Amino acid sequence: MGTQRRLGEYRLLAEIGRGSTAVVHLAMDPRGREVAVKELLPELAGEPEAIFRLAREMSAQARVRSEYVARLLDGEVGxxxxxxxxxxxxxxxxxxxxxxxxxxxxxxLVRFARRLALALGDVHDAGVLHRDVSPGNVIVMGDRPTLIDFGIAHEAGAEQITRRGMVVGTPAFLAPELIEGERATTASDVFSWAATVACAATGRPPFGRGSLHGVCFRILRGQADLDGVPERLAGLLRSALLRDPSRRPTARRLAGALADGGGTGDGTAAA
Known part of the structure; x- marks a missing residue:
């Protein structure tokens, strides 16, 4: 791709990501600033469903203001x-x-975990569910995380089409209720936060690798592998990975507990 290729007012510099529906370009805006531009794949550019999803992503991300979340700048879904x-x-x-x-x-790790919890708290305070908190959607610079990719995010009150067997998100980091076809909530995002932090702590997904069936089975059985997670953090992760969503702490509570030095020894978050 030539460096002079343009998309609207943006000069496209390089492709930096590609998924099943869109490609992400590193680009330059008219003021000479580097930005990321997400463009629907050509074969989907005229598909109403793909355009609706991009508009929903734009609407959700536009609501969030956080130093730990990538900021929406502009968009032309039409x-x-x-x-x-x-x-x-x-x-x-x-x-x-x-x-x-x-x-x-x-x-x-503790600073990373707290800042990612702050990011999630900001998302939830804006009335948005991210729905895909996972290691692939967290950019790290030093110990500073930035949450990206609102591709399947939506406003908390929006209609959700879910059913058993439908997996939306990154399977190894999904909350058990989502695998069972229940509605996404802030608590399901918290579960994904904990699974992501556990992966950062150990270098491996907490519910293992292998077949989708096997990973989902371990998630549903609550078989999280936290071996190697520092104990001050492991208690918080256990509370955020609880099978019952109503018993998981909020992202704000987790961030507060980490600011206070970790968690309590009985698996609950500090106040």
Whole structure:
């Protein structure tokens, strides 16, 4: 792709991500700032469902204001090439960072976990559910995480089409109630936060790898592998991974507990 290719007012510099519905470009805006531009794939540019989903993503992300969440800048979902522009976040996806360098050190880990909880708290305070908190959607620079990709996010009161057997999100980090076809809630995001932090702590998904069936079975049975997670953090993760969503602490409570130095020894979050 030539460096002069344009999309609206943006000059596209390089492709930095690609999924089943869209491609993400590193681009430059008219003021010379680097931004990330997400464009629907050409074969989906005229599909009403794909355009609706992009508009929903834009609406959800626009509501969130957080220093730990990528900021929405602009978008033209009705254009011939539907796209949205977002803050470009330098750094490395958590899953790539772990693969290259291993788990985060304990001191760095606690700061990472707290800041990711703050990000999630900001998302929830805006009335939004992210629905895909996972290592691939967290960009890390130092011990600073930034939550990205609101592709399946929506406002908390929006209609949700779910059923048993429908997996929406990253399976290894999904809450058990979502696997069972229940509605997403702030508590299901909290479960995914805990699974992501556990992966950062140990270098492996807490419910293992392998077949989708096997991973989902372990999630439904509550068989989280937290071996190697520092004990000050493990108690908080256990509380956030509880099978009953109503018993999980909020993201704000988790952030507060981490600011106070971790969690209590009985698996509950500090006040």
């Amino acid at each position: 254009a011939a090439r539907p796209h949205v522009a977002m803050q470009y976040v330098p750094g490395c996806p958590l899953n790539d960072l772990i693969a290259a360098y291993g788990p985060l050190r304990p001191d760095r």
